Amino acid sequence: MKNLVPSPLTTPELRKLKGRALARIxxxxKMLASGSLGAERLVLNIALDYMExxxxxxxxxxxxxxxxYCDRAHS
Known part of the structure; x- marks a missing residue:
């Protein structure tokens, strides 16, 4: 697990991280809402990211x- 102590990021860096997180969500x-296979596509994409x-x-x-992750983030 990564260090849980807050990092000394500046406000602009924190805003960039927040923006990336919101864009990812x-x-x-959108992928979940894309159709019947949206959830499966999302799980497989995230699984591939973990494997990388x-x-x-x-x-x-x-x-x-x-x-x-999907259960926690999107339920």
Whole structure:
């Protein structure tokens, strides 16, 4: 787990991070609303992102983590 102590980011840097997070959530919401396969596409995209960040992660763990993220973020 990353360091939980607040980082010494300046206000403009914090605004950029917030903007990126909001843009990511907006794009995830659009994907969910895109049709019957939107949720599956979102989970698989997030799972692939996890696997890119953690090269040894198996697909089953990445999908589980992605489903947990989607449950928490979009329910």
């Amino acid at each position: 907006d794009s995830e919401q 960040r953690h090269p040894g992660m198996p697909l089953s763990e990445a999908v589980f983590a992605a489903q947990a």
